[in-house]
Amino acid sequence: MKFGVIVFPGSNCDLDAYHLVRDVLKKEVEYIHYSEKSIGRQDVIILPGGFTYGDYLRSGAIARFSPVMNAIAEFADKGGPVLGICNGFQVLTEAGLLPGALYRNHHLQFRCEQVFVRVDNNSLPFTLSASLGKVLEMPVAHGDGSYYAPPELLEELKANDQIVFRYTDQNGDVTPQANPNGSLENIAGVCNRVGNVVGLMPHPERAGEKVLGSRHGLIIFKSIISYLTGREVVRNV
Amino acid sequence: MQWKAKVEVTLKKAVLDPQGAAVEKSLRALGYDEVSEVRVGKYIELNLEANDREEAAARVEDMSRRLLSNPVIEDYSYVLQEAGL
Numbered sequence: 617m618k619f620g621v622i623v624f625p626g627s628n629c630d631l632d633a634y635h636l637v638r639d640v641l642k643k644e645v646e647y648i649h650y651s652e653k654s655i656g657r658q659d660v661i662i663l664p665g666g667f668t669y670g671d672y673l674r675s676g677a678i679a680r681f682s683p684v685m686n687a688i689a690e691f692a693d694k695g696g697p698v699l700g701i702c703n704g705f706q707v708l709t710e711a712g713l714l715p716g717a718l719y720r721n722h723h724l725q726f727r728c729e730q731v732f733v734r735v736d737n738n739s740l741p742f743t744l745s746a747s748l749g750k751v752l753e754m755p756v757a758h759g760d761g762s763y764y765a766p767p768e769l770l771e772e773l774k775a776n777d778q779i780v781f782r783y784t785d786q787n788g789d790v791t792p793q794a795n796p797n798g799s800l801e802n803i804a805g806v807c808n809r810v811g812n813v814v815g816l817m818p819h820p821e822r823a824g825e826k827v828l829g830s831r832h833g834l835i836i837f838k839s840i841i842s843y844l845t846g847r848e849v850v851r852n853v
Numbered sequence: 854m855q856w857k858a859k860v861e862v863t864l865k866k867a868v869l870d871p872q873g874a875a876v877e878k879s880l881r882a883l884g885y886d887e888v889s890e891v892r893v894g895k896y897i898e899l900n901l902e903a904n905d906r907e908e909a910a911a912r913v914e915d916m917s918r919r920l921l922s923n924p925v926i927e928d929y930s931y932v933l934q935e936a937g938l
Contacts, residue, residue, distance in 0.1 A: 673895075673921070674923055677923065720871050720872060721871070723871070724875055762871075764868055
């Protein structure tokens with residue numbers, strides 16, 4: 617089982633993701649440079665957080681045209697699991713691999729704090745180890761995290777169960793106070809139609825060890841490991 | 854032929870513009886009570902080589918859609934003129 621962490625110019629959570637996979641989860645992991653045209657053999661791809669190309673023009677707008685993105689689109693198209701965290705989420709929406717858009721926080725502040733998100737779809741490769749409605753504590757650190765989808769797209773997302781995470785209070789209630797950035801309907805993370813591509817603004821890779829204050833992010837990584845293990849078992853039968 | 858394109862990118866009307874709201878509040882604080890509907894956008898200027906206006910316009914449309922704006926949240930408009938005029 618191998619994880620690939622994409623390194624764009626300006627990625628800065630690539631090390632966190634790499635560290636979590638190698639040192640905490642004890643799985644094989646490799647960095648993949650944005651200039652690569654091929655990603656080699658990977659089982660899961662992580663687009664990490666950061667400020668690719670200085671967030672010039674729009675967050676993720678330039679990174680999405682990196683050579684490696686074609687290989688990621690092909691991987692996703694074949695059903696390969698792809699996780700976009702924070703800036704990685706922004707890159708995936710810009711690339712059209714995830715629906716909607718992320719833009720300036722409504723209060724215009726950069727927010728770096730612990731938040732709670734509720735799992736609203738637990739049938740995905742990245743969420744199958746969580747119970748439905750499970751509340752996870754994870755940090756956010758972003759200035760452009762306000763999620764937007766036009767009304768007809770929002771209806772589609774609801775109809776297809778593509779809203780994966782919502783900002784809530786500790787009890788799992790969606791409240792305006794729990795929304796750190798003005799995201800539409802407190803949306804913190806979404807998936808593509810098939811469900812193999814997931815993006816979220818909070819940082820599960822920074823919530824995987826006790827010393828970091830929360831280990832709730834592990835559930836996302838443990839989900840994908842169970843999913844891939846199940847697939848390997850099926851393959852070997 | 855060299856053309857100059859001046860591209861304006863703005864948030865769609867339906868999308869809340871937090872920067873515009875902050876600027877509006879500040880203008881009102883300065884006493885400009887008559888101000889409303891402030892929107893903050895982006896301005897991008899570029900030169901391009903094209904045989905005629907139609908070709909230049911098609912290229913600018915294309916780059917505006919693909920990179921300069923995000924059609925989910927933004928609209929764009931542009932003016933084209935012969936460069937150096």
